[in-house]
Amino acid sequence: xxxxxxxxVTFGLVNVPVKLYSxxxxxxxxxxxxxxxxxxxxxxxRKCEVCGKVVxxxxxxxxxxxxxxxxxxxxxxxxxxxxxxxxxxxxxxxxPSEQIDPIMFDRSYYLEPDSASSKAYVLLRExxxxxxxxxxxxxxxRQKTRLAALRVHDDVLVVQTLxxxxxxxxxxxPALDEKVRxxxxxxxxxxxxxxxxxxxxxPTQYVDEYQQELRTLIEAKLEQGDALDTAAxxxxxxxxxxxxxxxLMEALRRSISAKRGGGEADASDDADGEAEGDAAPKxxxxxxxxxxxxxxxxxxxxxxxx
Numbered sequence: 001x002x003x004x005x006x007x008x009v010t011f012g013l014v015n016v017p018v019k020l021y022s023x024x025x026x027x028x029x030x031x032x033x034x035x036x037x038x039x040x041x042x043x044x045x046r047k048c049e050v051c052g053k054v055v056x057x058x059x060x061x062x063x064x065x066x067x068x069x070x071x072x073x074x075x076x077x078x079x080x081x082x083x084x085x086x087x088x089x090x091x092x093x094x095x096p097s098e099q100i101d102p103i104m105f106d107r108s109y110y111l112e113p114d115s116a117s118s119k120a121y122v123l124l125r126e127x128x129x130x131x132x133x134x135x136x137x138x139x140x141x142r143q144k145t146r147l148a149a150l151r152v153h154d155d156v157l158v159v160q161t162l163x164x165x166x167x168x169x170x171x172x173x174p175a176l177d178e179k180v181r182x183x184x185x186x187x188x189x190x191x192x193x194x195x196x197x198x199x200x201x202x203p204t205q206y207v208d209e210y211q212q213e214l215r216t217l218i219e220a221k222l223e224q225g226d227a228l229d230t231a232a233x234x235x236x237x238x239x240x241x242x243x244x245x246x247x248l249m250e251a252l253r254r255s256i257s258a259k260r261g262g263g264e265a266d267a268s269d270d271a272d273g274e275a276e277g278d279a280a281p282k283x284x285x286x287x288x289x290x291x292x293x294x295x296x297x298x299x300x301x302x303x304x305x306x
Contacts, residue, residue: 011091023108111157
């Protein structure tokens with residue numbers, strides 16, 4: 001890994017020299033654009049609207065336009081800003097970890113000790129662990145002043161940049177203002193489904209199936225050429241017209257039944273036992289299979305992942 005920033009964490013009179021590394025990476029397949037007629041690569045050029053010349057990246061400055069006037073901001077101007085010159089991760093306060101809403105998190109970075117002795121680094125790490133606190137810090141990174149959370153992850157200090165309060169949109173949805181009645185039977189089935197899916201989270205058991213299928217498609221095209229039936233590659237069948245619309249109760253019953261590996265009547269009977277007095281499910285709806293496309297998709301993903 002290559003360090004993207006060097007500086008020091010400061011709290012009180014304690015100074016912890018560190019290097020900053022990006023903690024995440026993108027695993028998506030890189031695609032580019034081509035002309036659909038001849039496959040020629042499509043490239044974009046930076047052209048000046050005044051002289052019409054193609055401008056090299058190093059000759060481009062930034063600017064702000066207020067609608068009437070334009071102010072040019074050069075790299076030298078940006079580097080002269082006090083916040084940009086700062087090489088400190090300044091701790092402004094220590095807060096209970098549960099008070100930080102995950103919606104605020106942006107990017108994650110590892111901090112590595114950048115001195116002969118890691119004593120100050122370990123001191124800060126153990127202080128955070130023993131107090132169950134997260135440090136709220138300020139730093140200048142990539143020409144922006146950022147607010148961030150400094151916490152411990154697997155014995156390593158991690159900085160997670162935070163969105164500013166005005167960058168988180170308010171969730172105002174009229175539909176949620178309406179009163180919705182959830183009956184006892186629906187709630188019982190929903191809780192039953194939750195219990196059937198309870199587990200300890202292990203991120204390594206999940207894979208990006210779309211990217212796996214995309215790689216499978218690319219490999220098939222490389223081997224067989226472009227004249228390839230994409231749907232056939234994954235063993236899919238055309239979706240049937242007029243597919244059945246499954247209601248909420250039916251979807252819950254099927255989910256529970258599939259998770260348990262038992263009959264659908266079992267899930268229905270269990271729920272009836274927990275919430276007596278509600279109407280029985282409609283006849284014939286519990287035994288209808290899913291569409292052919294849904295049935296074919298599960299084995300297709302296993303094939304793509306192998």
